[in-house]
Amino acid sequence: MRAVLYLLIISVFMGCTKDEPLNEAAILGVWNLNREVVLSPFPQGDSLQSTEVLHGLESVVYEFKGDNQLWIKRSGKPDLLMRYTCYEDLISTDDTAIYGLGQYVDINESTYSLSYTDGKLILDAFWRNGPILYFERKPL
Numbered sequence: 001m002r003a004v005l006y007l008l009i010i011s012v013f014m015g016c017t018k019d020e021p022l023n024e025a026a027i028l029g030v031w032n033l034n035r036e037v038v039l040s041p042f043p044q045g046d047s048l049q050s051t052e053v054l055h056g057l058e059s060v061v062y063e064f065k066g067d068n069q070l071w072i073k074r075s076g077k078p079d080l081l082m083r084y085t086c087y088e089d090l091i092s093t094d095d096t097a098i099y100g101l102g103q104y105v106d107i108n109e110s111t112y113s114l115s116y117t118d119g120k121l122i123l124d125a126f127w128r129n130g131p132i133l134y135f136e137r138k139p140l
Contacts, residue, residue, distance in 0.1 A: 025066075026116055027086065027105070031135035033060035038131050062135065070107060082108045 036053040063071040064084065072080040084107045091102040103114040105123060110130065112123035121135040 027064050027114070027121060028066055029064060030138040031062045031064070031121055032058055032138050033062060033133060033135055035134040036131050037126075037134075039126065058138070061138065084108075086114065 033055050035055065038051045038053060039048045040051065059075045061073040063073070065071070068083055068085060070082045070084045072082065074080075084105055086103070086105050088101050088103055091100045103116075105112050105114045107123075110125060111128065112125045112130070112133070115122040115124065119137050121137075123133040123135075126132050
């Protein structure tokens, strides 16, 4: 009975999502990094503060390739080659509360939740005190 309840909850949340379904091909290509939100602890250590970094057009470019290679190109710096993997997994707040399927991308062992909507890409590692990266597809 409990399993049926979990399946019902998962199907309701999946039906309500506005994000496009995970399609690794959807993130392939060249993306301009527009904005980055970086989290750091306050000196007291009780909470986090956020700093927003805005990037100029084409100053930081991510190119996702079909062979799971990611090239990061930054103005005036050497290009970085990284590996990435996309996947779906259950979202839960603890070991018992499951409330849907999440889309994720691992980049060189760092995990980001992935959101792809209306030609914009968001990679979010906030839940691990990491950055939130906002991209727009590079015009052809």
